[in-house]
Amino acid sequence: MDMRNLKIRTDFLSISIIAILATVLVIFVLLPVLKVFTYPSFEEYTRIIAKARTIRAVKNSLFITCLSSITATLIGFLFAYAMNYTKIPGKRLFDGLILLPLLSPPFVVALAWVLLFGGHGLITRQLLGIRGSIFGWHGLWIVQSIAFFPYSYLIIDGVLKGIDPNLEYAAKNAGANGSHVFRTVTLPLALPGVLNALVLIAIYVLADFGNPILIAGGWPVLPTEIYGRISGHYDLSGAAALSSLLLLPTLLLFILNRTLLRGKSFITVTGRGEGLERPMAGPFTQWCLFAFCALLTSVVVLVYGTLLAGAFVKIWGINWTPSLENFQVLKGVRGESLLNSLFFACFAGLGAAIFSIFASYFIYKKTFSGKRVLDFLSLLPAAIPGVFLGVGFLLSFNSPPLVLSGTAAIIILALMVWNIPLGYQACTAGLEQIGAEIEEAAMNLGANPIRVFKDTIFPLLRSPFLSGFIMGFLRAITNLSIVIFLISPGKSVATVEILDLIQYAELGPAVALTVVLFTIALAVVGIARLLLRWSFGELKGLKR
């Protein structure tokens, strides 16, 4: 597509809107990042980096990131391949169930792991009679692989769908057999997308806080170390220094990802192959993939089954009588935290979606000096680990000029900022599709810039707006890594309360609270998706 540079005389209104967007980005993205970097003195940096425990945490983080992200990507690839290149029974069921982890807090897999393999674990204690538990990196590896592969599935599914089946037929026509087609056409075409998925998953794993804090107990990784610095020692400089250390590899991966995405994609959206059935894998491969998908789906079902069971028995591992006792937890302060979660996530999701739609039009579409900086700042939060952002907000807004600590606003703003890149990307992609001519047509018919935005851009971006809201809401309501640094009495959220319960070994109530949180998230997403379908017909909102 040619990038028509719309050189509209930048009017006063546009300038004001850009100024507002820029202010938000500078105060809530740039400032926290700089604050974290500059908070510790040079001596404090050297002190913390020299610590044996820090070195171990760094090593562990890198190690588990490599391991888990490669496994998760591989699983995601096989799964996506099965969904696109086979006719195995139960595909729709597999596809639906596998996406459940995307809708739930990041630590549900870990929580199920605790229930199955922990101190009172169903498998370890009841079936195998092992006392003690098998925590440590093995568990973390398995848990993260299961928790993150759905993300890689989503990305790679998109990549495979973008491959024109005609290319594969052409290869067949030239005499290639099934495995040949896979090796010489499908795989090379998908590879840039697969690498892109790998890098993204690596960013997620590196930043993962929920899973290691639950099950990696004595095995330190950077995010849990950072939390430990603050909760254990209230050592803010130490936490900031470690956070900077965590941001470095993430930023590297982020830049790597953007260069990968830019340069190397062979996928061209021609739309010509659409509706054409792909050449299927051989029967043996299909059955192997079926077994694989069935196993994987069973694991996911096991995770959620365990959670449900955990919520409805009296005391896990001791008294298996069915009961609703665990739901008593909803009555007290912990129950109120659910309302806070819902409230904060709604505002954060809405805020991020609204910000994105304006940013995509006024930053991405217009030409002005400083545009690239604002564009970068809008995407930057995608490269910031939750823990880093939490620490950044904590350090930046607890002293004048802007004191927000102890308010709901600090939580909402942090969650909003964290979700801007997703919505921003969705909206800019939407704008690209709309093309410049629609706007020009409106202008040509007499619409001033405000009317152009109101009459064409806004209604046409309704679906990226809604899917931006859905994603933002989900990520916000299930977030633990950011909010854990920002809550204050009366402003707690469900995920933090769940963690708290687990640390007091109150597994039943913890699981019950998780189940309710999950149900609320599902309900909101369901409503939003209905809105999406109602507003714009056939659109796979979440899948974009």
Next chain:
Amino acid sequence: MRAHVEIRRLTKRFGETVAVEDLSLEVQKGEFITLLGPSGCGKTTTLRMIAGFVEPDRGEIYLNGRFLNNVPAHRRNVAMVFQSYALFPHMNVFNNVAYGLKLRKKSRQEIGKRVREVLELLNMEGMEKRYPHQLSGGQQQRVALARALVLEPEALLMDEPLSNLDAKLRVAVRNELKELQKHFGITTIYVTHDQEEALAISDKIAVMKEGILQQLGDPWEIYRHPVNRFVADFIGTANLLEAVVEKSGPGFVELGIAGEHILISREGLDLAIGQKILINIRPENLRLFKEPTHVMSEITVKGRIKRNTYMGRTIQYWVQMKDGTELIVEEHAPETVLDGEIYIGFDSKHIEFVSMERKCWV
């Protein structure tokens, strides 16, 4: 009287690329002018500057005497029909057409009346409730046109409005388009890279190349008297030949062309002996004979047929002359296919002298 649309020395560069260079044009009220040229020659950029989507680097644009450069796009009152039609996908036909009227704060009755009138004129009544994706390409094109015409704009800009239609429909719609334009008497600037379309539809044609205006004239002038090799070649099919003046006298000239000596009687030629010039003779003005003819004013040269293309209504031959030059000859309503040695006959009055000055690359 001042022209209705006046463009003076318009220039636009995108970085290194010259999109439009020093373009001056005058369009009279009610006139239909076409910008014609190959891809990338700056036609769209010119329209976009007139519509106000692109700011020119230099030059002025006037509409009805009003200086347009400082007027923002939404206040220019020149309606544009886009190549992609750019219909609002979230509005139905009625609302698409009514959009501009609503912005102009017309009353509901007036909007309803005017939209109905224009849709009727374009044979689109009964389609008001449909959305753009429920319309065929031709229908979408009509809606785009209706949306522009309903505003009764001071000038109409059209950027290859027919290029998304199939060949048959293109001819039908272009005739309708011309009727409508006459009916409204609206000053129109039209863009196409299809020379046949330009010839059929325009009062005047501006041929452009690499951002530079090559020739401005009515279809007759452009076809019959191209000013340079580019225009001659771009419009229709040309047989461009280099010639040397061998003899010259009052009322006649003898040229050496492709190894033949050809005597042309024509008044008002001022050519020096030995001068190199470029001539053009159109394929439809050449005839083929088995035997040499002796018709007065008919010149005959020998050749050999290399290949042909049969197109039903016509047939084209590639004929090689004795020095190897190839000529294209077009015959109408062919009954047999000719072959082998052949004589080419033509009337010397059909030889055009393509001007050798003025931005010419011989």
